[in-house]
Amino acid sequence: MIDLSGRDFLTTLDFSPEEIRGLLSFARDIKSGRVRPALEGKVAALLFFNPSVRTRTSCESALARFGGTAIALAAGKDTWNFECREGFVMDQNTQEHVRELAPVLSRMSHFVGIRKSELVTVGLDKAQVTGDYAELAKDEFIHRFCEFAEVPVINLESNRWHPMQGLADSLTMLEKLGDPRGKKYVLTWTWHPKSLPVATPHSQLLSAADLGMNVTILRPEGWGLEPEVVRRARQRAEALGGSVSETDDIDAALRGAHVVCAKEWGSLDYYGRFDEEQAAKAPLRARWIVDVPKLEKTDDAFFMHCLPVRRNVVVSDGVLNSNRSAVIDQAENRLWTAAAVFGALARR
């Protein structure tokens, strides 16, 4: 059984492909009932700055099934407002510094999970974002938190990464494809009324790269993922005999695909100029939706999406209601991979 005891889980990139495979194998064993993660009496504090369905229920359920307990806190509602700037004179709107918050939650619990993404909102609410993407991508809060935490910290989605999603995606592909090495994985951008974060597609890109797949990032010009992340994914894919390429040629991308994973995300180029981006992407809406005719261009690919998904905007009912959709199995795997992560990181 894999032992990552005491480590943080901030991005799958922090783990070797062997460690990722170890986690996935542990998750499969938990799912099949062959092993139980040692979570009896373990407590996780889960700090949510954003809404959640799958992340929260998968983590809470994973702990509960194996004797542990989650304490879910809505940051700034159930709690105080948090500060992470160093040396700041805290006479404004923040009341508690991560220098206290992190060790305190560490003393109360065996794990801390944090979801903090500046671009995620409910409904059509606009995100209140200032600064540029480079600033956001630092994920300052969670990194500062880790600096002062005394227990494993788990990233439940930051601005740059959503590693719990990445793991679940990998497990799903392992289950559906057997040996995914050399299979073609297409990560396709889709239109969305808002400018969503790149955290999930970053981790999804890695989920396929770490399985040694041939990855195609299919996106319009101007909507590329972070170049450094693509570079790292390519490096890891190639080490396993896979590849990573980028294109805006939809037909070429879909040809021969074994997996189509759709994801809507905002442009890093237009970052901070959301109204301009809206205008620029309006003409792309119809052409980039994933529908049945598109799926028929593939090599009988199955369809993935992290959920929630806006039906008939990102993907058509036809695809989601068909037996090519893997989205429910994919979501279920959030549960088993969460159990594996908690079990593997737990201090012995």
Place this chain on the structure above:
Amino acid sequence: MIDLSGRDFLTTLDFSPEEIRGLLSFARDIKSGRVRPALEGKVAALLFFNPSVRTRTSCESALARFGGTAIALAAGKDTWNFECREGFVMDQNTQEHVRELAPVLSRMSHFVGIRKSELVTVGLDKAQVTGDYAELAKDEFIHRFCEFAEVPVINLESNRWHPMQGLADSLTMLEKLGDPRGKKYVLTWTWHPKSLPVATPHSQLLSAADLGMNVTILRPEGWGLEPEVVRRARQRAEALGGSVSETDDIDAALRGAHVVCAKEWGSLDYYGRFDEEQAAKAPLRARWIVDVPKLEKTDDAFFMHCLPVRRNVVVSDGVLNSNRSAVIDQAENRLWTAAAVFGALARR
């Protein structure tokens, strides 16, 4: 021990009177400590679109006492906004469709509980309702959810039904009356500053009908319950030797009553014209409150109310503070009947 394994619990009407009696007997055995429902390691996701005290604490406590766990989610706050319209192009304010939500929560948990009532609000806040009652009474969300769920779904109060309350009421009457058959049960309307839903009185009506009681629905003209529900309740009561009648004659109704159950609800006739209803019901306020003189007209009846109750509006302090009030025992029975429902529906 009753086995309703895998069934949904949306309304007591979906169960035969024998099954209801089986659930009640199971609840009594749990309450007395004779049996434990098999809830070890079971997880329930509880989705609250409305506030809750009894429903939430009874479900959470019922699970916790027997080794299970509840995950309570405030819909639209902790979560995304949900959609249930078929074929809808989701580019508006909703982000997740029940076609995904239902199977996903099913994979994460062993039960899903849902409270979704369009007319329930905190304080004096007005409900935001459009459409007519017939539309609301379809309880579209929960039915659509069930269609796509893979685990038992429990109705924690919809627009039309509140079956968990109904069961607790039945248990309370069994305890207080021994054999309730042929005893007189009065369900009396009372004035309230808002137009509250008919879900609870519907399920309360059935709670007495399914015990074979002689039921009198006491309400002003214009505030009748849904005719189809009354018809079904009458059918079930008569099959057990009981009856269901309706009247606005307070004195006649109270004469010989063994149980007085008060409930405030909005008029279906005035539905959607709440201001008109307010004006029309203003003169009824003083006359319809349940007070001690009224209770004295009965055959030593005990008093029931589902709670929360507006004191000295719906019922007087005198009644609630007297030993004729059964409201606390009734609320406690929410716990034991919830344990019975979870235990009976659990997949083996």
Place this chain on the structure above:
Amino acid sequence: MIDLSGRDFLTTLDFSPEEIRGLLSFARDIKSGRVRPALEGKVAALLFFNPSVRTRTSCESALARFGGTAIALAAGKDTWNFECREGFVMDQNTQEHVRELAPVLSRMSHFVGIRKSELVTVGLDKAQVTGDYAELAKDEFIHRFCEFAEVPVINLESNRWHPMQGLADSLTMLEKLGDPRGKKYVLTWTWHPKSLPVATPHSQLLSAADLGMNVTILRPEGWGLEPEVVRRARQRAEALGGSVSETDDIDAALRGAHVVCAKEWGSLDYYGRFDEEQAAKAPLRARWIVDVPKLEKTDDAFFMHCLPVRRNVVVSDGVLNSNRSAVIDQAENRLWTAAAVFGALARR
């Protein structure tokens, strides 16, 4: 093992110094792993009218580690609005009376915890307070709740007391000082942008008095604590050979101190005239912050604060980042003292 079975825990003043010592000894034994509190299958309903980090996670974690479960409810959000006025005609904004709420939560759970402080808000939000301090200090809601509750009620912070903090502070001093009798404890007021409650300093004052320490309350003229509380603390301190004095002489107070506990609180004299207080205390800000030069005037004192703390407003980074700061250990002790309180109050 101490047995306070069935008692409420509203203020440490309700317990004899021997009982307090018994609780502290129980907490130490739990912390060291020598004993486990008997919390298997126990359920606590925790009602939060205010935000919380330490209180909520310490209570939830204490229960979870030993087989119990917490149900945390955000009052007025997850629940209805509550009323506690006797004889009130409830046709306004409140929907549920403590006369129902208290017995109902009692039937659902084995403990009820309540945090209700009118002066606590998130960020810089102003508290909505009417009436005077004497009114607030009655803590009417929690006392009324206790009157109708059937299980132990635990004060998670009221307007007048924060006994769970007091216990944790005592445990921390026992651990750091060995025998605290006769040691010098300074409770120092500090400036803060808002007018915070006196509940915590009241309970902190008692935490040192009940250890027989020599207590100095260091505060500007006009910011004294409630005289009756100071009198009771003095009485208890003196009975154990300690003392309680008050001063605004910072240097004299710090000289020879073994513990410096900082707390920001609002003036009872200015109560209800918060803007005037703001103006009056503005000149005090710089002089009253706890910084390294101040700590150097002590007898190698360690530093305490209940948290959350506004860094560089109440206390400097230099103090908090130094090895003289005990704030994290102090926060951790919230967990072990909470476990002791639940364990000791539990009905056998």
